[in-house]
Amino acid sequence: MRTKNLLQKTNKRTKEAVIRKFSTTIPTTSSSYGLWPLVIIASLFVIGLAWSLTKPKTRLDWSSLGAFSAFIVALFAEMYGFPLTIYLLSGWLSEKVPGIDLFAHNSGHLFEDLLGWGGDPHFGPFHIVSYILIGYGFILLANAWKILYAAQKEHRLAVIGPYAKIRHPQYVAFTLIMLGFLFQWPTLLTVLMFPILVFMYVRLAHREERDAKQAFGEVWNAYARITPAFFPKLAPSPRQPHV
Secondary structure, X not given: OHHHHHHHHHHHHHHHHHHHHHHHHHHHHOOOOOOHHHHHHHHHHHHHHHHHHHOOOOHHHHHHHHHHHHHHHHHHHHHHHOOHHHHHXXXXXXXXXXXXXXXXXXXXXXXXXXXXXXXXXXXXXXXXXXXXHHXXXXXXXXXXXXXXXXXXXXXXXXXXXXXXXXXXXXXXXXXXXXXXXXXXXXXXXHHHHHXXXXXXXXXXXXXXXXXXXXXXXXXXXXXXXXXXXXXXXXXXXXXXXXX
């Protein structure tokens, strides 16, 4: 019993020492964090790119972009500002990943750390998946906006391009981009935010559908019957209704 208590006290002192060292060292010796100008630049770039591809007009459009923006700011605040997740998990990470350099920027790629894959994490499988999801998400966002903008301008329902496969390609695009960043740099805050934002997008989609049904009536009903909301069918979609 004494041995067990001694081990527990030793582990506790070790964790406290790691956290104390971590909290006192980052502001003075680490150049990987505390880069708040980079946080602002990176956040504005990604949010600005999303804005340029969606051109929000309605309250629902701004709600969608606002939720995405909150996720991006939280992400980059930890990626380049203060690594809150690594700080909170520093003791646990030191035990699970012996020899980990908590002050190195690459240590923020937690999936790579926990699986023990060596090399540059920017070329690892999680990063490759991340690049694909983020890239495809922005491409889908751009393609969907062009179709939707043209349809809104002509006061008709968007049923071609990405809208021929799913009813809400823009929300799917935002979700894919956020998921891509989670593969690349998971944090406690963004992991908690992700399901909440997905739920929010689903609710926004339902509100948009009620408005579309009221505006287009049976044309919307026919479109909704053959077009999935978020997940495209593997089989070719039936011919879209004429609008």
